[in-house]
Amino acid sequence: xxxxxxxxxxxxxxxxxxxxxxxxxxxxxxxxxxxxxxxxxxxxxxxxxxxxxxxxxxxxxxxxxxxxxxxxxxxxxxxxxxxxxxxxxxxxxxxxxxxxxxxxxxxxxxxxxxxxxxxxxxxxxxxxxxxxxxxxxxxxxxxxxxxxxxxxxxxxxxxxxxxxxxxxxxxxxxxxxxxxxxxxxxxxxxxxxxxxxxxxxxxxxxxxxxxxxxxxxxxx
Amino acid sequence: xxxxxxxxxxxxxxxxxxxxxxxxxxxxxxxxxxxxxxxxxxxxxxxxxxxxxxxxxxxxxxxxxxxxxxxxxxxxxxxxxxxxxxxxxxxxxxxxxxxxxxxxxxxxxxxxxxxxxxxxxxxxxxxxxxxxxxxxxxxxxxxxxxxxxxxxxxxxxxxxxxxxxxxxxxxxxxxxxxxxxxxxxxxxxxxxxxxxxxxxxxxxxxxxxxxxxxxxxxxx
DNA sequence: CGCAAACCGTTACGTCAGTCACAGCAAGTA
DNA sequence: TACTTGCTGTGACTGACGTAACGGTTTGCG
Ligand SMILES: NC(=O)c1ccc[n+]([C@@H]2O[C@H](COP(=O)([O-])OP(=O)(O)OC[C@H]3O[C@@H](n4cnc5c(N)ncnc54)[C@H](O)[C@@H]3O)[C@@H](O)[C@H]2O)c1
Ligand SMILES: NC(=O)c1ccc[n+]([C@@H]2O[C@H](COP(=O)([O-])OP(=O)(O)OC[C@H]3O[C@@H](n4cnc5c(N)ncnc54)[C@H](O)[C@@H]3O)[C@@H](O)[C@H]2O)c1
Numbered sequence: 001x002x003x004x005x006x007x008x009x010x011x012x013x014x015x016x017x018x019x020x021x022x023x024x025x026x027x028x029x030x031x032x033x034x035x036x037x038x039x040x041x042x043x044x045x046x047x048x049x050x051x052x053x054x055x056x057x058x059x060x061x062x063x064x065x066x067x068x069x070x071x072x073x074x075x076x077x078x079x080x081x082x083x084x085x086x087x088x089x090x091x092x093x094x095x096x097x098x099x100x101x102x103x104x105x106x107x108x109x110x111x112x113x114x115x116x117x118x119x120x121x122x123x124x125x126x127x128x129x130x131x132x133x134x135x136x137x138x139x140x141x142x143x144x145x146x147x148x149x150x151x152x153x154x155x156x157x158x159x160x161x162x163x164x165x166x167x168x169x170x171x172x173x174x175x176x177x178x179x180x181x182x183x184x185x186x187x188x189x190x191x192x193x194x195x196x197x198x199x200x201x202x203x204x205x206x207x208x209x210x211x212x213x214x215x216x217x218x219x220x
Numbered sequence: 221x222x223x224x225x226x227x228x229x230x231x232x233x234x235x236x237x238x239x240x241x242x243x244x245x246x247x248x249x250x251x252x253x254x255x256x257x258x259x260x261x262x263x264x265x266x267x268x269x270x271x272x273x274x275x276x277x278x279x280x281x282x283x284x285x286x287x288x289x290x291x292x293x294x295x296x297x298x299x300x301x302x303x304x305x306x307x308x309x310x311x312x313x314x315x316x317x318x319x320x321x322x323x324x325x326x327x328x329x330x331x332x333x334x335x336x337x338x339x340x341x342x343x344x345x346x347x348x349x350x351x352x353x354x355x356x357x358x359x360x361x362x363x364x365x366x367x368x369x370x371x372x373x374x375x376x377x378x379x380x381x382x383x384x385x386x387x388x389x390x391x392x393x394x395x396x397x398x399x400x401x402x403x404x405x406x407x408x409x410x411x412x413x414x415x416x417x418x419x420x421x422x423x424x425x426x427x428x429x430x431x432x433x434x435x436x437x438x439x440x
Numbered sequence: 441c442g443c444a445a446a447c448c449g450t451t452a453c454g455t456c457a458g459t460c461a462c463a464g465c466a467a468g469t470a
Numbered sequence: 471t472a473c474t475t476g477c478t479g480t481g482a483c484t485g486a487c488g489t490a491a492c493g494g495t496t497t498g499c500g
Contacts (some may be wrong), residue, residue: 007429011458017421021400035477044402048459051478057356063477066466095319100416101336102315108417110385111424112279125327150424174427176420182264183251188406190426194419196320199412200396201237204331204370207394209227255447266459268489284497384477405464 015082018043019050020076028068035066054063084111087148089172091163092155093118093128096178100152101129102177104134119159136166142168150174152216157181232273233300238263238298239273247289257287305330307368309392311356311383312375313338314349317397320372321349334366339379356386364392370394377401384411 008016022042036054054067059075059119059201061067072077088104090097090113104113116133118124124135134142142148152174155163160179167175174190177183180198183191228236242262246254256274257267274287278297279431281287309323310333312315317336324333338344338355344355363370370391373381380399387395394410397403400418403411 010426011457013422013425014418018415019417023362037477044371046459047477048461049457052480055479061478062464062467063479064475066477080421080425082424082428086461088420088424095322096316096338099315099319103416104420111420150420150427152420173425174423176416176423179321180263190423192419192423192426194412194414194416195238195370196396196398197324198234198237199414200324200328200331200370200372201300202233203394203396203410204302205300206230206412207370207392209300249496257447266489267447269487271487275449281448282497283495284445286447289482315462363464 009019010057012056015043015045016057016076016080017051019053019212020073020080023069023073023076024025027073031069033062033065034065034069034072036061039067074166082112085112086150087112087114087146089113089115089139089146089148089151089167090131090145091117091151091153091167092159093120093123093133094154094156097152097154098129099156101131105129111150113152115148117142119155136163139166140170151176153179153183155179161162165199221324228276232276235263235265235273236277236296237271239270240293240300242350243296243417244434245292247293251289252291253282253287254284254292256281256389260288274291301330305332306370307366309333309335309337309357309359309363309366309368309387310351311337311370311371312379313340313343313353313388314376317372318349320374321351325349331370333372335362335368337362339375356383360390361384363387363392368392371396372401373397373399375399 008219019039022039023034036050040047040050043050053062054061054072057075057079059067059072066195088111090101093116094102096110097118100115101113104111111142113131116128116135118133119136119140126133150171151167151174153160153163153167153175157179158181160177160181161183162183163173164183167186168189172189175183175190175192176184177193178196180195185191228364239259243254243261250298256270260267261268263270274281275291277292277295277299279287279292287379308331313321313336317338321336321408324331333351336348336351337356338353339356343353346353369392371387372396373380373383373387373395378401379395380401380404381403384395384397384405386401388405388409392409395403395405395412397411397413398416400415405411
């Protein structure tokens with residue numbers, strides 16, 4: 001019973017994934033120990049925040065040596081990852097979808113895109129970026145067979161809600177949505193919106209208003 | 221004297237761009253007036269928050285008819301956009317860069333990608349997605365000639381800092397960063413990080429933890 | 441013309457995340 | 471062994487943001 005994770009704030013989780021990335025790089029370079037202020041520097045945060053974030057994963061550091069890199073990585077893996085890994089589906093093999101597919105190809109061992117869906121008949125039943133592409137009509141069937149519970153949505157905005165409904169019907173519990181559209185899904189389904197247009201407008205706006213801002217970088 | 225914009229919160233600005241998108245669609249459909257609770261429904265927020273956000277743009281609604289759509293759109297344009305529009309540069313014409321280029325092509329009249337930079341000699345001095353592609357060596361020169369102050373960074377992570385330095389040297393004041401790397405830039409430069417990997421890990425994590433979450437969707 | 445209703449603008453409140461500060465402790469030193 | 475040092479873990483503080491509440495105002499109708 002390793003439960004009792006008492007709800008981690010979203011921002012904290014974002015930072016944890018960042019820390020892990022940094023730690024993996026450090027481990028590659030042979031580092032054995034690291035202090036909170038070192039991690040903080042690399043992540044662009046405050047040392048206290050790093051320590052507080054790490055409290056969530058329940059790994060105790062040593063006041064004299066800091067955190068043991070390898071052990072911390074293992075702890076974070078236990079905390080962040082699903083033991084057997086998670087299969088991910090991609091819907092929409094357009095420009096963005098194909099870029100994502102190429103990027104995630106073999107990169108994340110336990111967060112792998114294993115199947116693609118696209119309504120375009122020219123794409124269905126073919127291999128795209130090493131993944132089998134199916135017609136959305138077969139979604140429920142394929143998703144269940146492959147035990148997919150997370151999906152990336154990269155279709156045009158007008159089709160987004162329809163696809164989301166299909167995904168939910170197919171048993172998906174989390175959606176990474178690239179379409180600029182508000183998805184109506186059941187409470188139990190987690191949706192993360194990633195709106196690039198909004199992000200660009202934000203940059204355009206704040207880049208005009210002097211340096212009066214804080215250091216909240218925010219991912220996704 | 222329309223100054224006195226007294227620093228808008230980032231989240232508010234994100235929502236404003238969303239409202240504007242919705243309003244444009246409504247205007248297309250011929251809607252003339254709209255209430256805060258209608259906009260709120262469409263945006264997935266609370267009516268009070270919509271009203272509060274709209275305070276920032278300084279457009280007054282009417283208690284009986286709500287907001288006048290066309291006037292509000294105009295006000296938001298005045299508030300959000302730079303009068304003559306803003307030119308944007310894209311650095312890195314890889315899979316992601318090309319997708320972005322295709323997507324923004326002619327879509328945003330006053331936020332246009334006008335130039336591309338890539339270190340690949342096969343791409344330099346050619347047209348990519350309707351944009352001239354230059355070698356990074358000519359960055360400062362080209363950027364100044366085209367008055368570009370905003371850049372999208374889509375190069376591999378190891379090259380990100382170097383490119384950021386070049387961009388800053390070329391006079392850029394805002395960067396939309398897709399690379400999973402922390403950019404060190406002067407205080408006056410605004411950086412918005414958009415980390416897709418982080419977003420996907422977030423979805424994978426929270427999709428496993430029941431429906432205990434709030435309705436903070438967050439863009440970018 | 442007076443009234444009722446509905447919504448806007450704004451102020452006040454509550455909640456949550458980020459920061460600070462300090463107690464506790466493990467290692468190194470004399 | 472006794473002491474010093476510097477970092478961790480954590481409670482308390484602060485500030486920002488979202489939420490709720492309320493007075494003001496404009497319209498429609500009796
Ligand atoms: N740079 C970008 O590409 C970019 C930038 C910002 C936002 N977006 C958003 O990302 C999404 C995808 O962008 P894109 O450039 O890849 O678009 P795209 O037009 O290149 O690709 C869309 C793909 O989705 C498929 N599709 C359409 N309807 C479908 C359905 N009902 N079921 C399954 N597949 C369907 C199409 O066949 C096509 O292959 C869009 O919502 C867009 O607004 C993309
Ligand atoms: N789906 C995706 O494509 C995806 C997903 C998540 C993150 N990212 C991030 O986005 C960035 C770009 O991804 P991509 O898939 O387009 O990569 P890519 O390898 O397809 O393209 C990178 C491009 O950048 C160019 N480049 C390299 N160094 C450069 C330099 N110093 N100056 C100018 N140009 C240079 C290369 O020539 C290439 O054209 C990466 O940092 C990646 O981590 C991409």
